[in-house]
Amino acid sequence: MTVSTAIARLNAADPDFARHLDHLLSWESVSDDAVNQRVLDIIKAVRERGDAALVEFTQRFDGVQATSINDLILDRARLELALTRITASQREALEKAAERVRSYHERQKQDSWQYTEADGTVLGQKVTPLDRAGLYVPGGKASYPSSVLMNAIPAKVAGVGEVVMVVPTPRGELNELVLAAACIAGVDRVFTVGGAQAVAALAYGTESVPQVDKIVGPGNIYVATAKRHVFGQVGIDMIAGPSEILVVCDGQTDPDWIAMDLFSQAEHDEDAQAILVSPDAEFLDRVAASIDKLMPTLERAEIIEKSINGRGALIHVRDMQQAIEVANRIAPEHLELSVADPQAWLPQIRHAGAIFMGRHTSEALGDYCAGPNHVLPTSGTARFSSPLGVYDFQKRSSIIFCSEQGASELGHTASVLARGESLTAHARSAEYRIRTTAEGN
Template identity: 65%
Template sequence: MAVIRQLDSLAPDFDAQLEMLLAWESVADRRVEETVAEILHEVRRGGDAAVIGYTNQFDRRQLRSAADFTLSADELQAALARVEPEARRALESAAERVRNYHNHQRQESWQYREADGTVLGQQITPMQRVGIYVPGGKASYPSSVLMNAVPAKVAGVEEVIMVVPAPDNQVSDLVLAAAAIAGVDRLFTIGGAQAVAALAYGTDTVPKVDKIVGPGNIFVASAKRAVFGQVAIDMIAGPSEILVICDGKTDPDWIAMDLLSQAEHDEQAQSILVSPDQDFLDAVERSLEKLLEQLPRRDIAATSLAERGALVAVDSIESAIAISNRIAPEHLEVSVDEPEQYLPMIRNAGAIFLGRYTAEALGDYCAGPNHVLPTSGTARFSSPLGVYDFQKRSSIIHCSPEGADQLGQVAATLARGEGLEAHARSAEYRVRGK
């Protein structure tokens, strides 16, 4: 059995094959939703006690009070002191790069004055309190801490609350160290739907937040969807994805490992290579077979490649870009000569990695741009997590007497056209001579 399928974009059934390749079941699962709904209800009603009960049940812990799942700033600093110096330097370097990049996203309030003295504008204010969810358990993700907390702090959020599960009372020092470096204000070692509920509704210990961001399993994703409206959320994330466009001149091992870097995430992850060079596609397939055997997570990666991966033959780089725009991948590598020339043609992608030396993995950890990206085709209408996700915009209207006179007449006319007499009279009260 081939390690990965090959498709030809000129084949008559290519569109149908591509649709089948891209199909993915979302987090909508009735049994999951019923379980999540019960957890949300119980936490909303029972607060800390319910959070403790579910955490003991799902994470195999023996919590007795909320103090048992609360970590102090001193404990975060102690974790920072415990990590290896090289790891600490890497975390600090990554945090600095993420902070510098996101500083460029800061938005400022603005106003302008019209000829009659009326002032219009927009006021930018940060959210007061946000919650970040960081996965725990099978793997630790200090990079997720940085990518979620640092932009919030750059935006001016007053209080960043972090939740991370600690199954069997285990939590990574790297995750705690990243929280200290990123400036997390309060940290609770809880996870799952119960943590989302605590952030959304608030308990005696966990404060209610304005927005919840960060990845999680199907229960976390379903809970975030359920509490949306009570609080804001970043997105409902699907499996990780990479699409590579290559002209055939990059080392096949490099491209194969880029594909494997996504495939090792989980069995549902998707890795696609599109190229006009059939010999190169064959070379990459051979590289995948060779390199796959070297990976600790080879079983996961092999399943991902076999079930959701593809090598796609096209007739030109332009055709490859057209397919990429249709897929709207989370990560897009453009591994070609002079890749900047193609940038104006790329419409739909979460993050774009240009050139042969820009591995997608750099974006996951330390390049600077955010690694929280739209998946499952949502890059058609969504953007990476950024400073703007933690800021609000308020419109400003300050009418002069002359402006109220002119606008009042226009508003009254339109209001009466809609049958809203009180609106019309309210506007006319400020019109001179009325």
């Protein structure tokens, strides 16, 4: 296979560096009018015709010869069957990964709490899991059993009552690894439906698909657009952009390792982004040589080539301090600190979805089995967003109990503020609870 690499080279000392970096990072997940209208039409059809619309769209878009919704439902027995159809090593890997993901997320569980003030007033927070969560899982060429574990297990750890999975099966092809992962993760129901129609079904419910409280999981532009439209009717995790990796290296890691780390995200799709930042210009040259040497050896070389040439970059910086500044500016989904003492630089990292520490910690370990979630903020949203976790499947309710004395004391404060806002009913409601001097005796 012939590939031609021409990865961009940037220098932080260049007066136009900021402009070039902004151009490199720019990516818009904007649906065109045709996609947007098509999604709206699909959502409307599912809301109006329910199961019948799901069957029709699945026949049309996935080439599945379904005659009724029953043909699109997989029961628990079918998931258990998948466990017997995968290899022993695959099952062992899934179970080990699931165990590590579950163990990590158990530490994220939040508990309810209360405290009592001196006058007997009780304040607190009640933490409650969602009743039902919907998990969208891509089908066909983009089949990711690891994503099933990463989305379903936190929901189960949170205590979600029911996890409903939707997964397209183009031409009726079932992915046994995906189904086995669903079995191990504790998924309760599976519908072999995909696209905007699956999102609509989860958001509004049909005769057979239950309405959920939140939809999580990656998908194509139609899925992302549908998630935007149903947000508010249900919660969503995020609108994810292409995969990203930023490697900060001091120049002492094997350049072949770094090149392959860059490829690990570039192989996802042509829009994925892989960037290396280093103060060692000669090391950047060595990594560029490794890219040219290793890329032709990979099965997805054509995708990697387009990603590397289109959105990849090797960035030369003044020193490690400037490398960290660039990393915070980019706010990457995945950040590798491939340096001698990553712990020393960790306090300065402000924006990253996941941070991989040291030369031996490849991003790929985080994708599958390290334990932390691999559903991460992309496109710079790590500035204000966090990885998917147990907290995404829990709600928090405030608890307020006022003693007679507490209601009287707080009533004075509330009255002043309410009347300052010209909300008389608010004020009088609080004032009714204020004790008079006679009542206090």
